[in-house]
Amino acid sequence: MVSTARRSSIRRNSRRRHRVTRRGWIVFSALIALIALVVAAVVYPLLRRPAIALAGLEDGATLGAAGLPAGIDLTFDRPVTTVTATLDGEALAVNIDNLTASFEIPETTDGDHQLEVIVDRGSLAPAVSLTRDFSVDTKPPVATVIEPTGPVLPVGPVAVSITVDDPDAIVEIGGEGVSASSDGVFGREFPEAPPAPVSILVSDALGNAATSEVVITLNLPGIDGGEPIRGVHASGYTWTTAELKDPIMELIAENKINTIEIDLKDEAGQVWWATSNEHANQIGAVEELWDLAAVVEELHRLGVRVIGRLVVFRDPILSDWAIGTGNLDWIVLNPDGSPYGQYGGYTNPFNEQVWEYNISIAEEAARLGVDDVLYDYVRRPDAFLDQLRFPLQGEQTPEEAILGFLEASQPRIHAAGARVGASVFGIAATHPDQIAQPIPAMSELVDYVAPMVYPSHWGPNEYGVVDPNSSPYDIVFRSLSEFQNQVAGTNATVLGWLQDFSLGVDYGPAEVRAQIEAAEDAGVVDFLLWDAATTYTEAALDPMS
Structure with a gap:
């Protein structure tokens, strides 16, 4: 029989053991909970899928030429370390920066495409991917x-x-x-x-x-199937001088001419209208005598073709600027490096900045309505080559430089709405190397060549004509016939420059008419009369039917 004291002791020990056991369970449970929290804190971010945001490319989109972004930017809601991107299965280079990534989109062809972005989370969790299906259509309407x-x-x-x-x-x-x-x-x-x-x-x-x-073609002389060109030269001052302009307007009214050739830039390098060419204005080349668009409109209302004459490489004003500023590669030089002084100054046909200066003026004139741009002095100086030095020449010949200028010019002038012609020396058909004017090659790059076959400019016995100046029919017929032969097989035609001035022999109606008849007999139906004074022999011209 257990005493009362013993029983009390047993009860006290039992309660003590119970309290220890309960305390242990509490500690153990707390430890388990702590471990669970730690595990959750470490593992859960690894297991939770990161959110990917891709801007600028919607799924199922159709994109035009301007719609496809050059690059893609990605953002994530937590740091990433490994991101891959593919376009149609081809890997793209991805730049990763913590919460962002980016990559460039290569040039893409028209059709259907798929862009896929994959975020690799290692072995503990599956990768996360995002896909964009899209189409590209860059074909514009026709x-x-x-x-x-x-x-x-x-x-x-x-x-x-x-x-x-x-x-x-x-x-x-x-x-x-x-x-x-x-x-x-x-x-x-x-x-x-x-x-x-x-x-x-x-x-x-x-x-x-x-x-x-x-390009709107006007029904003017010189078009296919239209009237042949019968015209005269007008200088910058002609159109502001009544005693010069009025007789020309009378020839138009009497239906004796149907074309005016007017200087856009003349032998002095002077531009007679308000060109917007910045360089021409800076160097003092512009003196506005008339409004070019107004002149064109005035003549077009009369059914008259307007040919703008632009003197190219002979340009004293541009030459003076080049010398004054030390830009000697813009001009032709003597062998000792000093400026070539003939013609008042001659610019360098090998310098493409000189090309651009002239082409831009011509292009602007065409956009103002000029029907043709007729280049003059589109050649080298007529001197022996050993007396000339061309900066920037390299291995090229002067002929190649002239052809390069015409090749660069023609598409731009055509796009501006005008035809392109080139005035050439009469001797160019037989002695092209003397002035760098190879007629067959030039004919591939212009709409017409305009030989200056003035009888007074030929030497004795040219083309078998003993005295060309006294035999206007013979020299014009024979020389223009040769030019006809040289343009054969090209798309170019021949327009004859004929003489209406006296030099050594007095020229009147009979001499001018003889040249016109010679040109027609040679198959050249288009002609322009030249007189530097711009006064013309009315009696030599018959009214057109």
Whole structure:
């Protein structure tokens, strides 16, 4: 039998053991909970999928030429270390910076494409990927001009109309938005034929755009199937001097001429109208005597063709600037390096900055409505080559320099709406190396060559003519016949420069008429009369039918 004291002791020990056991369970449970928290804190971020944000490329999008981004930026809601990107299965280089990544999109062809981004999370968790399927369509709408279909009258309204292969296209004609008619035609009517080519802009909803120009050909002398060119030269001062201009206007009124050739830039390098060419204005080459656009409009209203004469490499003003500023590679030099002094100054046909100076002036004149740009002095100086030095020449010949200038010029002048001609020496057909004017090669780069076959400029026995100046028919017929032979097989024609001045022999109606008849008999129907004083022999010209 257990005493009361013993029983009390047993109860006290039991309670003590119970308290220890309960305390242990509490500690153990707390430890387990702590471990769970630690594990969760470490493992959960590894297991939770990171959020990927990709801006600028929507799934299922169709993108135009301007819609496809050059690069893609990614953002993540937690740091990443390994990101790969592929476009149509081809790996892209990815730049990773903690919470961001970026990569460039290469040039992409039209069609369907897939972009995939993968975030690698190591062996503890599966990778996370994002995919964008998209299409690229960079083909712009195609415009087809339906009018005008041929030359238009220089006076009166002119319609420009097109059709487009996309009925929802956005269309501008001449910088003005137009809508389609009920039959799907986009058109705009101009009160008169614009002097410059009419711009066409067509675009679609994706931003794909195409531009073109409609060159409007005026129904003037010199067009295919039209009247032959019968014209005269006018200097810058001719058009501001009544006693010179009025007789020329009378020849037009009497239907004896139908073309005026007027100086755009003359032998002195002087530009007689307000060109926007910055360099011409800086060097003092511009003296505005008349408004070129107004002159063109005045003559076009009379049905007269306007040829702008531009003297190219003979240019004293540009030469003086080059000498004064030390830009000696702009000019022809003597063998000792001093400036070549003939003609008042001769610029360098090997210098492409000289090319650009002249072409830009010609191009502007064409956009103001000039029908032809007729280059003069598009040659080297007529001196022995050992007396000349051409900076920048390298291994090229002077002939190659002249051809290079014409090749650079023709597409720009054509795009501005004008034809291109080249005045050439009469001797160029037989002695091209003396002035660097190879006629067959030049004929591939111009619309016509204009030989200056003035009888007074030939030496004795040229083309078998004992005294050319006294035999205007013979020398003009024989020389122009040779030029006809040399342009054969090209798209170029021959326009004859004929003499209407006296030099050594008095020239009157009979001598001028003899040259015109000789040209016609040689198959050259287009001609211009030259007189530096711009006074012409009316009696030598018959009214045109």
